[in-house]
Amino acid sequence: MEWYIGDVKIPNQFVLAPMAGVCNEAFRLLCKEMGAGLIMAEMVSDKAIGFQNEKTLKMTKVNSLEHPISMQIFGADIESLVKAAKYIDEFSDADIIDINMGCPVNKVAKKAKAGSSLLLDPDKVYEVTKAVVEAVKKPVTVKIRIGWDENHINAVTNAKMIEKAGAKAITVHGRTRNQFYSGKANYDVIKEVVEAVKIPVVGNGDVVDIESAKRLLATGCKAIAIGRGSLGNPFIFRELTSYFLEGKEIARPSKEEIYNTIIRHHDMLKNLKGEHLAMLEMRNHTSWYLKGMPNSSQIRGQICRLTSFEEVKKVLKEYLDINE
């Protein structure tokens, strides 16, 4: 089920959606190992690249095991977006450059007039995409929402602009900006986009299991991007690839595997960011890994108050009844 973004071969249709604060190298590698066909890195600000912010430049680094991988940038000022794209083109080993036109948060959309606020202006969508496409060698893709609000659902218009500007794929999150993450993703509009353009469309929104993946794939999209469904659950990629590529429905991970994955996730984060940040980030991740387990909210609360990962391990071992 391989497909292409420009000349970049994507081995299957299951994509890790970009998630700020989550999709760093550690989580990306876990999802990749589980079978994700394409991984999208968390967004980086064009301005921060322009200012040569050390932390941001580090975020553009890619591990050789991650290919194919897409690096996402956001911004509204064409000149600085182009500069950031050129930086990624030249100095990052990422295979693809994605432009974020879907971010709903006020700081990005309203204040900086970037992210999803671009959706209100299809001419600007065209201009921005074209300027970036012309400035770089790597294939460029764009991620959008279906529109700004229920009165401005213009994904088809924007998608045509993006295609005309030379982008090689589009990801469509089936919500408006004003919905943020509430309500249900609208797959009908994703289907309209699929039918309106020739470049590959990656459908996005609310995929959490095989059934929801089937529903989104039924829009005819080339691939599906999974965000929240992968939080604490990189295993979703193994389950989807087993089912859709090999016809096998496999069991959910055992508690031993979940425990070992939490430890590995922590160790990878520690290598990347040091013990303190790894510990802080793992509070969220551990909550997600335990979600849905009996009485897990109590344990999640307890873990958030701990200050060393050794203590977290001890609590987890007891809770999950792990013998090592």
Ligand SMILES: Cc1cc2nc3c(=O)[nH]c(=O)nc-3n(C[C@H](O)[C@H](O)[C@H](O)COP(=O)(O)O)c2cc1C
């Ligand atoms: C914690 C979090 C961070 C996100 N950060 C980004 C981002 O950096 N860039 C982006 O385009 N979308 C971002 N998104 C949106 C997701 O990529 C995705 O479009 C959205 O969550 C819908 O897909 P889902 O229902 O599979 O989660 C983020 C979502 C979440 C939950």
